[in-house]
Amino acid sequence: MDLTDAVDRDRLLRTFLELVAVDSPTGQEREVAELLERRFADLGCTVTRDEIGNLVAVLPGTRDGVVLIATHMDTAGTDRGIVPLVGADGVVRTDGSTILGADDKSGIAGCLELLTLLRQDPGVLHPTLELLVTVGEESGLVGSRALDVTRLTATHGFVLDTAGAMGSITYWSPTSVYLTITFHGRKAHAGVEPEKGVSAVRAAALAVAAMPLGRIDPETVANIGTVHGGEARNVVPDTVVLEGMARSHDQGKLDAQLDAMRHACQEAAETTGATVEVLAEEIYRTYRIEEDARPYREAARAIASVGLPVIPRKSGGGTDGNLLNAKGIACVALPTGMVDEHATTEHIAIDDMVLAARVLVAIVTQDPDPRDAR
Ligand SMILES: [Zn+2]
Known part of the structure; x- marks a missing residue:
């Protein structure tokens, strides 16, 4: 049987x-x-x-x-x-x-x-x-x-x-990569002397707006899923952490996507005077x-x-x-x-x-x- x-x-x-x-x-x-x-x-x-x-x-x-x-x-x-x-x-x-x-x-x-x-x-x-x-x-x-x-x-x-x-x-x-992106600015009293501050929120916003996200091509997707940062409405925020991911069935396309995301972060940091760390961790290949x-x-x-x-x-x-x-x-x-x-x-x-x-x-x-x- x-x-x-x-x-x-x-x-x-x-x-x-x-x-x-x-x-x-x-x-x-x-x-x-x-x-x-x-x-x-x-x-x-x-x-x-x-x-x-x-x-x-x-x-x-x-x-x-x-x-x-x-x-x-x-x-x-x-x-x-x-x-x-x-x-x-x-x-x-x-x-x-x-x-x-x-x-x-x-x-x-x-x-x-x-x-x-x-x-x-x-x-x-x-x-x-x-x-x-x-x-x-x-x-x-x-x-x-x-x-x-x-x-x-x-x-x-x-x-x-x-x-x-x-x-x-x-x-x-696909290969999946987790991204943790940290922007560092400078804290200042937003009502009294905002000139002394560097807004990490502004840097992060510019970076996210400039990044290719969503479906990039038939093999590749990317997302920024969480945003955390700032302390109070009257403080120029000095830290923002973005969490995201990128995946692709094509390793070359994934590397290009990660480069584009890093580049957007660096440009945004330069424009605003902030600094940025991009941590990319491969979860699976x-x-x-x-x-x-x-x-x-x-x-x-x-x-x-x-x-x-x-x-x-x-x-x-x-x-x-x-x-x-x-x-x-x-x-x-x-x-x-x-x-x-x-x-x-x-x-x-x-x-x-x-x-x-x-x-x-x-x-x-x-x-x-x-x-x-x-
Ligand atoms: Zn399962």
């Missing part, structure tokens, strides 16, 4: 609801980590955790090969006490007061369903599975950044952590997996085998996959069925969760491509 047909909708839903009910806002993953440690061990895995809390569960293979399957255990923001509601329409959502946490508990539920099926049917051939569940993904890929990949032996893998149509393969993701590369081929074959169209997807955001690729493990990212992640309208259709689990089972149990035989 084809193991993908054995995915149990009710069991998968139960697992998902159980995971969602355990609070795990980013940075506070202990409780869910302990639950996962037990669940993975009960399903035959050797489970270890690193200093930061990333969990790695290893299931020995029944044939050659190793594959990495990555998810994250933290949820976005600070929401606690999540109550999932299963609608008559087959969609799980909340009452709208919190996120759902399908990002990424739906991915983890799929992994547990896979392990359950393999345990029930020990004759099935599959490679060794390295199941990575990171912490701190939502606060800037903290867990995968700290991950020592020498703990893993896989050279390719799959990140179960995107929205998008079922059947999509995220093969191309672009990756692009070609169609003939192993993770893409394996995902595409599995997706087609369960009757879905294969949809190449270029994402506007990053996942742990960006850091895993940067660290030498070639990964594509796959959808779990989640919709509106990070919002209180977040929801997931049970049918999509089942499809995602079937794709995962197919990836792991399909015959290896002769091209990859050593």
